[in-house]
Amino acid sequence: NAGVTQTPKFRVLKTGQSMTLLCAQDMNHEYMYWYRQDPGMGLRLIHYSVGEGTTAKGEVPDGYNVSRLKKQNFLLGLESAAPSQTSVYFCASSSARDSSYEQYFGPGTRLTVT
Amino acid sequence: AQSVTQLDSQVPVFEEAPVELRCNYSSSVSVYLFWYVQYPNQGLQLLLKYLSGSTLVKGINGFEAEFNKSQTSFHLRKPSVHISDTAEYFCAVSGAKGSTLGRLYFGRGTQLTVWP
Numbered sequence: 027n028a029g030v031t032q033t034p035k036f037r038v039l040k041t042g043q044s045m046t047l048l049c050a051q052d053m054n055h056e057y058m059y060w061y062r063q064d065p066g067m068g069l070r071l072i073h074y075s076v077g078e079g080t081t082a083k084g085e086v087p088d089g090y091n092v093s094r095l096k097k098q099n100f101l102l103g104l105e106s107a108a109p110s111q112t113s114v115y116f117c118a119s120s121s122a123r124d125s126s127y128e129q130y131f132g133p134g135t136r137l138t139v140t
Numbered sequence: 141a142q143s144v145t146q147l148d149s150q151v152p153v154f155e156e157a158p159v160e161l162r163c164n165y166s167s168s169v170s171v172y173l174f175w176y177v178q179y180p181n182q183g184l185q186l187l188l189k190y191l192s193g194s195t196l197v198k199g200i201n202g203f204e205a206e207f208n209k210s211q212t213s214f215h216l217r218k219p220s221v222h223i224s225d226t227a228e229y230f231c232a233v234s235g236a237k238g239s240t241l242g243r244l245y246f247g248r249g250t251q252l253t254v255w256p
């Protein structure tokens with residue numbers, strides 16, 4: 027049982043390049059989330075999904091897109107990377123059957139945009 | 141919506157000393173409260189959570205937290221810390237009802253450093 031995994035672990039992009047971050051969970055969770063973590067800012071929600079085929083904006087969605095084509099996967103895309111998107115990205119998932127909606131986190135992806 | 145304030149960005153303590161990490165929240169609805177820990181270069185791990193019932197919640201690694209509704213606080217405590225407790229700690233809140241159900245709002249984090 028791997029829990030929540032993220033691919034890749036590290037990436038360096040040039041300004042204007044695009045990339046996709048992949049999140050996968052094997053816990054059959056309905057809800058999935060993408061956060062970014064910046065020093066002194068805590069974690070901020072980018073986008074989230076309450077089920078296959080559905081997505082919604084979080085606090086800081088600009089410059090990102092997401093897709094949830096399969097229940098176990100949640101993709102985060104950067105169409106044209108900017109230095110302001112240099113951050114550590116975390117994916118999380120939670121179960122609709124858990125009344126507390128406790129979130130389980132992946133190990134993170136460290137992205138640098140030059 | 142909910143919000144969280146962690147009152148200290150850094151807390152240095154000596155090994156075996158007690159520690160308290162402070163967290164205050166703001167919400168117009170009833171809430172669930174969480175403390176997560178992040179060790180260097182790792183993801184977040186749940187320490188403990190308050191859903192309802194007893195206001196004193198015990199978590200992993202000897203940590204506990206007390207929910208105080210009148211003061212809208214959820215402070216984290218440990219009576220005797222170890223060097224291995226050095227990490228960043230995040231307080232988070234979610235709404236127990238309504239449209240915000242399931243969404244977590246995080247504080248900015250408190251870096252706990254334990255010195256020998």
